[in-house]
Amino acid sequence: MLKRKGFILLALLLIVSLVAVACGQGEESAPNEEQNQGETPSEGTEENTNETETQVLKVGATAVPHAEILEEVVAPLLEEQGISLEVTVFQDYILPNKNLFEGDLDANFFQHIPYLTSQNEEHNYGLVEVAGVHIEPMGGYSDRYDSIEDLPDGALILHPDAVSEEGRVLALLESKGLITLAEGVGFYGTVRDIVDNPHNFEFRGVEAATLAQAYVDGDLAIINTNYALQAGLSPAEDSLILEEPDNNPYVNVLAALEANQNDEGIQKLAEALNSPEVRDYILEKYEGNVIPAF
Known part of the structure; x- marks a missing residue:
């Protein structure tokens, strides 16, 4: 009987010890949970998400x-x-x-x-x-003459060789009374639309990007303004003829x-x-x- 009571007492003590250990572990884990809750790894993620690329x-x-x-x-x-x-x-x-x-x-x-x-x-x-x-x-420049009136008969006029620029060049010349185009062609004429060329000007198309360097080879060169400026030419000061900006x-x-x-x-x-x-x-x-x- 005594042995049985001793065995029961020992078992009770063992159970109490196990419960105490379990409670201790629970108490130790609580700070870790609080610490984990206090950490903000998600804040960094949210910050990255909000950054605008x-x-x-x-x-x-x-x-x-x-x-x-x-x-x-x-x-x-x-x-x-x-x-x-x-x-x-x-x-x-x-x-x-x-x-x-x-x-x-x-x-x-x-x-x-x-x-x-x-x-x-x-x-x-x-x-x-x-x-x-x-x-x-767009302006016309000359390395040989100081005035458009000085251009001789038969002068060689260089111009950009793009289709969209040919009519523009001819419209500029017509606006200065140098040629006459067929009625109604406006800015879209070609040399075939010239109906009066009293000075017998000759026309030669040149690649637009090279005109600012090649204009010394002609009597007058009609040069796109971006290339003229890049070459140090001022349309307002150096050109012999210049387009009007109105209705351009x-x-x-x-x-x-x-x-x-x-x-x-x-x-x-x-x-x-x-x-x-x-x-x-x-x-x-x-x-x-x-x-x-x-």
Whole structure:
């Protein structure tokens, strides 16, 4: 009997010890749970989730004035909106549209509306005007003569060889009384539309990007203003003849693929290009050689 009581007592003591150990472990785990609850690993995750990723816009442009406007004025405006602008500078008029069509660019800024139209017709690019920005009045320059009246009969006139530019050149010459075009051709004439050439001028198309260097080879060279400025020529001061900006259809535009024209980043880029900051920059820097069109 005594042994049985001793056995029962021993068993009771063992049970009490096990309960005490279990309670001790429960008390020790409580601080760990509180510590785990106090930790905030999720805060770091939430912070990363809330961080806004910078959108990158790739834009093609010719150097002057387009890339200057983009880099000096537009890029800082877009940076404030979380958009990083990457500008690729081109020296020709062919690659910016080709690269945009192929997806290497998000937009481009270098061309006027008639050129954009002709490129779409020729290559089926499907590019659209997103915003009109400025006009670059085209001028005629000479290394041989100081006045348009000094041009001799039979003078050689060099001009850009693009189809969209030929009519522009002829319209400029007609506006100065140097030739007469067939009625109604406007800015879309060709040399075949000349009905009166009293001075027997000769015409030669030259790749636009080389005209500013090659104009010494002709008596008069009609040069796109972006290339003239890049070569240190001032249309307002150095040209013998210059387009009037009024009713000028050659507005330089921001262009994008039709499918992407309403992209938020593209629209913000368009807004920045039509901002007061860009207008003031154009007026101050280019002194009438480039004219805002908005």
